[in-house]
Amino acid sequence: MSDESTPTREAAGKVWLVTGASSGFGRAIVEAAVTAGDTVVAAARRPEALDELVAAHPGRVVAVELDVTDTARVAAVVAEVVLWYGRVDVLVNNAGRGLIGAVEETTDRELRDLMDLHFFGPAALTRAVLPHMRRQGSGAIVQLSSMGGRFSFPGVSAYSATKFALEGLSSSLAAEVAPFGIKVLIVEPGAFRTGFAGNGALLQSAPIAAYDDVVGPLRTGLPGTDGRQPGDPAKAASAILAALDAERTPLRLALGNDAADGISAALDSERAEFLAWESVSRGTDFDEESSLPRPA
Structure with a gap:
């Protein structure tokens, strides 16, 4: 019987496993990896959507069915990839969707479903x-x-909550696995032409009239941006590959002018707030010298 030391398929270059590969960033990353000479296992809930890519790159793109919220299937897919090729060089946790709604409008089921997709699924794949x-x-x-994993605004509370959680997990993960030669890259895109804002991918919580002025503009405006976003997914994919190939891969990579502007402004605002309240922050210890070690 084959095992990790005796792969059953030949792999050109690195072996990638990319989720949500049928469209948007996932598809762009698959195409960029193949162009770079690598082999990609492209995962999607509907693998038939990848038929064109598979036909264009026989043996280099392999489609598999995967719903990342199905943890048993997650383990099986990773085991299959290792059986086929003997290794996984790059995992891309890309599968996702949008949700518009104020906190009060968002149901527990909606929040849990999105957390399964954006957090628990990627966590399971990472562990696998x-x-x-x-x-x-x-x-x-x-x-x-x-x-939205670095700062948030009205109407995207659940979406940002899941991305904040993923970034927190990944920050710790990066430090944990660096001694083993494993890199972690958190990608923070702005608005790209990925189909994210399309009706099929963008869900909306049932509105409460009291929030019409606060969330209403996002509800009506975001779907209208579909196909007109400034970001180019192909350029994003190239930037991701460049970051992975760098001698010092960044922990976080913002993509798009809107992301760069928004994250920069959020960092400035957070630092200003911290400085304004720093004396209060530092005035809450017991008067005697603490025995706890101070951070470096």
Whole structure:
């Protein structure tokens, strides 16, 4: 019987596993990886949507069915990839969707479903590939977050909550796996022409009239941006590959002028607020010297 040391398929270049690969960033990353000479296992809930890519790159793109919220299937897909190729070099957690709604409008079910998709699914995939990457002494995990994973605004509370959670997990993960030669890259895009704002991908919570002035403009305006966003997914994919190939891969990579502007402004605002309240922050210890170690 075949095992990790005896792969059943030949792989050109690196072996990628990309979720949500049928469209948007996922598809662009698949195309960029193949162009770079690599092999991609492209995962989607409807793998038939990848038929064109598979036909264009026989043996280089392999489609698999995967709903990342199905943790049993997650484990099976990773095991299949390792059986086929003997390794996983790059995992891209990309599958996702949007949700518009104020906190009060968002149901518990909506929040839990989105957390399963954006947080628990990627966490399960990450845990599944790590033993193989540690054995290899190399690998990379790419987490598709959002500029909404660094700052938030009215109407995207649930979406940002899931991305904030993913970024928190990934920040710790990066420090945990660096000694094993494994990289972690958090990608924070702004508005790109990925179909994210289309009616099929963008869900909306049932509105409460009291929030019409606050959330209403986003409800009506965001779907209208579909196909007119400034970001180019192909350029985003190229930037991701460049960051992974860099000697010092960044932990976070903002993509798009809107993301760069928004994140920069949010960082400035956070620092200004911290400085304004720093004396209060530092005045809450007991008077005696603490025995706890101070951070470096």
